[in-house]
Structures are given as structure tokens and as C-alpha cells.
Amino acid sequence: MAEEFEEGPPRVLAGVDGSAASRGAAEWAAAEAHRRGWPLFLVHALAMPLVMSVYAGPTRFPPSDELTAQGRHVLDEVSDHVRRLVPEMRSETVLALEEPPLALLRRARAGDLVVLGSRGLGPLRSAVESSAGVRLTARSPCPVVVVPGREGTRGPVRPRRIVVGVDGSEDSRRALRAALEQAARVPEGSVVVVHSWQVPLPFDPGPDGGEEWTPPGSQLDRRSQEMVSDMLERVSEDATERVGVSVLRTGDDAVSALIGAAEDADLLVVGSRGRGSVRGLLLGSVSQGVMHASPVPVMVLPHRTHGKA
Helix, strand or coil, rough: CCCCCCCCCCCCCEEEECCHHHHHHHHHHHHHHHCCCCEEEEEEECCCCCCCCCCCCCCCCCHHHHHHHHHHHHHHHHHHHHHHCCCCCCEEEEEEECHHHHHHCCCCCCCCCCEEEEECCHHHHCCCCCCHHHHHHCCCCCCCCCCCCCCCCCCCCCEEEEECCCCCHHHHHHHHHHHHHHHHHHCCCEEEEEEECCCCCCCCCCCCCCCCCCCHHHHHHHHHHHHHHHHHHHCCHHHCCCCCEEEEEECCCCCHHHHHHHHHHCCCEEEECCCCCCCCCCCCCHHHHHHHHHCCCEEEECCCCCCCC
């Protein structure tokens, strides 16, 4: 059992808690780890409380033998299950003392991928819907994939059709690149680029006021087309040139547009932040909205303030 992570090659980390939702997330994580040729780390958090001491400082309360045995049973059961699905996959298990979000945050590196279910049991219950789950997605140094519960959803599949939301921001440009790279990993992979715009009232003719007036919808659609084309040109690489790309530009709100496009997709990709009034929040409202409502797994790219996007 691995206890600490040192610097090294990338891995897929999956949070498990014994629930059906976390099992589904582990299945998706195992399939993705196999596609990428990365090892899988299954992380179960015991969520032991902190004990404050004047002399020793904060320390974790040690788990009982019963709790430890129960945690190891959860890990062994999920590990055996995913090994049956993907026998050739490399995997390890981690029994952590911290709360679930912290257990994953402390072990994730910039090159990794974190996977968790949208619903769970105990401390992980409703992980995405809680503030702790949102902080995990917003603070993670690497992409986080949230896999919806099993009810009414498909099992792990090859993500052939991928929907990505763009708004011209650096975060969405990185999301677009990630979507193209993800689609390039499978035969006949395709990407649907979604950009949503809302007609503002009153109409703003432009920063200098010198543009010839056109109907607001027409002008916003033209700007949308130019923005999406520019982003695609900037992120295109030889490795992704064979990926089929289609574009959906719409005046619907961003969450509705993305959820609608994802109904027959395999994966939805968004940046953790974007433009507008939500820019300063821990996690953008669009990202939170699609995480709650998406029928397919959602990949959220971390926010980067510097370095290569």
C-alpha cells in the first residue's frame, strides 16, 4: 500500500468510499488509466479528526483497528473489481487519514488526473454538491473528472464524442486543447466546441463606438465565429489534426447549451473559471452548473495564472 507520493510519472487518482457512485468512478478511472498507459491509485479517506496539542501541534486522531480494516476492505474490493475489468492495468491503493478532498489534493500533482463520483457515502456524500467538493475541483493542480451516479447513465466507455465549452478565456483555451488531446486517444474521436452568447441590452457597439451598427444577434454571432476560429487555430497540433471538430454557437445560457450538447456525448470538458462576473470565484458558475446536471463525466481543467496554458 502506497502512503506517500514522490515526484514521478503521471497517474490517475480515484477517490473511493464503497458507494456505487465511487465504484463507477473507479471503473471510469481504470479505463482512462489504461488508455493513457498510466498507473491507477485508489484513495480511500478515513477522515480522522485533528487533535490539537499545545506541545505537538495538530495531529490526526489514530484510526481504530476496525476502521482501518473497513477501509482496507473497501480498497481491496474496488481494486479487485477494476483488475477484473482491466487485468493488465497497474494499480495501487492508498488509505489516507485526511478528509476526502484533502486526501486527494495532498497527493495530486500537476501532471495527474483526479477522478471522483458525484455522489458518495459518509464524508464523501454529495461530494460535488458540497463546498468541500467544489474546493477540490477549484484547487486541484491537475484536471478533475466528476463521474455522475450510475442511475440513468452509461458505464465507462471510450470518450469518442467530447463536448467542450469555450468563452475566449485562457482557461477555456486549455480546456479546448485537453478535449482535442482526449479525442485523439481513441479511433474516430470528435469534439463539439460550444460557445454561448447572450444578447446584451442596451446594445454595445464596441469599445470605440465606431463600428457600423448591425443587429445585436448578428454581430455577436460574428464575434463568436471569429473567437472560436482563433482558438482552434491556436491550439491545433499535429497530434490532434485528425480529430473531427464541429462548432455550436448559441444564444442559450452556457449551462443549458453544454448540457444539451452532452446528451449524446461521452465526456464534457470545461475550464474552472471564465469571463464575466464569476471570474473571481473559486469555481465558475458554468463549471458548477454542468457538474451538477451533466449526464456524462465532466472534466474540469485547473486555473493557471502563469506558465504555458
